[in-house]
Amino acid sequence: MTTEIAGARPDGGDIDARRVVYGVLDEMQIAERAYHHQNFTAPLVADILARVARRMRAGDRVLLIGGSTLLVESLARLEIALDVWALPATYLNDEAKPYVRATVLPGNIAERCTAERQAYDVIVVPLLLEALDPDAAVGLMRALSAMLSRGGCLIFATANQSRLDRRLAALTGRAAVPAGNGGVSLGWPSSPEGRLYRRDELLEMARAAGLSVETCEYVRAEQIFMEMELLGVFAYSMRRLERGIRRVVPSTRDVVVLECGRRIGWEYPVKTRADIPSVSVLVERRCGGERLRTTLESLARQTYPADQYDIVVLDASGDRGTAQIVAAIAEDSACRIRVLRSEHGGPRLRNEAMAQIESDITAHTDDTCVLPDDWIESAIAWLGADTAAISGPVFASSGSAPRYLEVAGTRPDPDEKSPPSEVMFAASNVFYRTAVARAAGSFDETMTSGGSPAFGWDTELAWRLRRLGWQARYREEVYQFRYFPDDVSSAGWMRRQWRQAHDVPRLAARVPEYAQRSLLGGVFASRQTMYFDLAVAASVVAVRRRQARWLVLTVPWMSTISSRVDAWPPRNWPRSAKTVGSIALRQAIWLAGLIAGSIKARRVVL
Numbered sequence: 001m002t003t004e005i006a007g008a009r010p011d012g013g014d015i016d017a018r019r020v021v022y023g024v025l026d027e028m029q030i031a032e033r034a035y036h037h038q039n040f041t042a043p044l045v046a047d048i049l050a051r052v053a054r055r056m057r058a059g060d061r062v063l064l065i066g067g068s069t070l071l072v073e074s075l076a077r078l079e080i081a082l083d084v085w086a087l088p089a090t091y092l093n094d095e096a097k098p099y100v101r102a103t104v105l106p107g108n109i110a111e112r113c114t115a116e117r118q119a120y121d122v123i124v125v126p127l128l129l130e131a132l133d134p135d136a137a138v139g140l141m142r143a144l145s146a147m148l149s150r151g152g153c154l155i156f157a158t159a160n161q162s163r164l165d166r167r168l169a170a171l172t173g174r175a176a177v178p179a180g181n182g183g184v185s186l187g188w189p190s191s192p193e194g195r196l197y198r199r200d201e202l203l204e205m206a207r208a209a210g211l212s213v214e215t216c217e218y219v220r221a222e223q224i225f226m227e228m229e230l231l232g233v234f235a236y237s238m239r240r241l242e243r244g245i246r247r248v249v250p251s252t253r254d255v256v257v258l259e260c261g262r263r264i265g266w267e268y269p270v271k272t273r274a275d276i277p278s279v280s281v282l283v284e285r286r287c288g289g290e291r292l293r294t295t296l297e298s299l300a301r302q303t304y305p306a307d308q309y310d311i312v313v314l315d316a317s318g319d320r321g322t323a324q325i326v327a328a329i330a331e332d333s334a335c336r337i338r339v340l341r342s343e344h345g346g347p348r349l350r351n352e353a354m355a356q357i358e359s360d361i362t363a364h365t366d367d368t369c370v371l372p373d374d375w376i377e378s379a380i381a382w383l384g385a386d387t388a389a390i391s392g393p394v395f396a397s398s399g400s401a402p403r404y405l406e407v408a409g410t411r412p413d414p415d416e417k418s419p420p421s422e423v424m425f426a427a428s429n430v431f432y433r434t435a436v437a438r439a440a441g442s443f444d445e446t447m448t449s450g451g452s453p454a455f456g457w458d459t460e461l462a463w464r465l466r467r468l469g470w471q472a473r474y475r476e477e478v479y480q481f482r483y484f485p486d487d488v489s490s491a492g493w494m495r496r497q498w499r500q501a502h503d504v505p506r507l508a509a510r511v512p513e514y515a516q517r518s519l520l521g522g523v524f525a526s527r528q529t530m531y532f533d534l535a536v537a538a539s540v541v542a543v544r545r546r547q548a549r550w551l552v553l554t555v556p557w558m559s560t561i562s563s564r565v566d567a568w569p570p571r572n573w574p575r576s577a578k579t580v581g582s583i584a585l586r587q588a589i590w591l592a593g594l595i596a597g598s599i600k601a602r603r604v605v606l
Helices: 017-027 032-040 042-055 069-076 106-115 134-145 164-172 199-208 233-248 289-300 320-331 346-356 375-381 434-439 457-467 493-510 512-518 527-545 548-564 570-601
Strands: 006-008 014-016 061-065 081-086 100-103 120-126 148-159 211-219 255-262 279-284 309-315 336-341 361-366 387-391 394-396 430-433 471-474 480-482
Touching: 014 017, 014 042, 017 032, 017 042, 017 069, 032 042, 032 069, 042 069, 042 120, 042 148, 042 211, 042 255, 061 069, 069 081, 069 120, 106 134, 120 134, 134 148, 134 199, 148 211, 164 233, 199 211, 199 255, 279 289, 279 346, 279 375, 289 309, 289 320, 289 361, 309 320, 309 346, 320 336, 336 346, 346 361, 346 434, 346 457, 361 375, 361 434, 387 434, 387 457, 430 434, 430 457, 434 457, 457 471, 457 493, 457 512, 493 512, 493 570, 527 548, 527 570, 548 570
Parallel strands: 061 081, 061 120, 081 100, 120 148, 279 309, 279 361, 309 336, 387 471, 394 480
Antiparallel strands: 006 014, 148 255, 211 255, 361 430, 387 430
């Protein structure tokens, strides 16, 4: 039995998509053989109908490319303006043919789009991408997006590469992608399957085409049986088993349905390197004094044209010395430098600044950083037409606190055993298209913790833009040097470390890309925290069972801190013991924060 799917009518009411589809099927004047083929495809038709109905308003226009008689007549029941671009091998009855405006081939649809002047609110493309290679599929997506009206939607349905029958075919050595025969199909149009796509491939293709993905779901496209089939007991049982597997494991279903629209900010002019876009550099005053002076001096030496960039110092401290330093640097600088005062810090401070500037690009940094002379030029060099964010490596400058003293996974600079993080888009080293960032809502001001900005508030915007169809690039050429102060000697360091660890699970929940690329096994903040958790568990078991052999499981953790202690001569043992205790205390605070944060965010990070 097909699952009922609900949608909404253009007049604001609800429809039962399944009932509409089967009502159309019962009234169709077609041969019995064609009826069985159309009935076999009813689940996907009902799914597409419900998606279209949820989006439609009175007077909206829909374009269907390909499709079937059942889908054409079902869409027509919505009383919308419907146009059909049919494929040559499509079976259409007399009731469906009047909606056909053109006959197209998969390979020339993009060309047809360029000549089309009609804008559509919804464009439906079922089971067509399979006939195209990835480059052609991206080209088709891009061409179709140009035909959308404001707020319009593209709906693609394409055969799932990981569907159950393909997996079984691979196990038995049969061909995984059968070629179409080119004849007339009584269900969906018959076209050669040149390539089947995985879900993640479809998402990447949509983003490459400048589309913002709204949903990407696995869907059952066919009835479990075609009524005219004759099946033995074994074949019947296997079909029932396959249906059960598809219900439990979505990735084994027949089709992937992708709903997407034009990416946010598509209407704004896009400037690239060749256009020499204007840049405003926002420098948050955090330390002040000589560090602020050093940062501004490095920015005043930039190789980028001085008349195309300016520097804005963001000051929430109220320190009068800031204005004096800025005035002194501005006196000898070819670019404009000014101060913007505010009572706020973190994301709100930067959002206020972005709301006021008129430059094409906004660069973000602070006065803990020293920038190379070609910092701006290097970033603009990678500013493609589809790029909204650019970041790069952050290297610790001399005098910075050792990396092992910071909560694992929270420092953007690399350690001695790993490459730079390509996940963190730190506010100390990132460039955004100003209009696009504003259109996306700018930095999320709700990402706070204890009244202060939460860890990752700056990273979230870049990944949000990426999900909205823009590219967020990480380039090694866009590097900087940053001072990381040691907070051990300052008051409240335990509370700050706990809070930072507490924020990590929330970022993992908000930005799945961070979890996928930064967390070990998707759970552990680092190898060091994993070994510490193991050491804690082993110590507890050893005490409870009074069995010292469990302590051997603390060896991996001890090996991670061995370089921090001196085992010889013996006179160094007290100092080494103090170091081990200090590191253990710090990591115990991290573990407590991670556990508390995991409970609150409902996302386990240890």
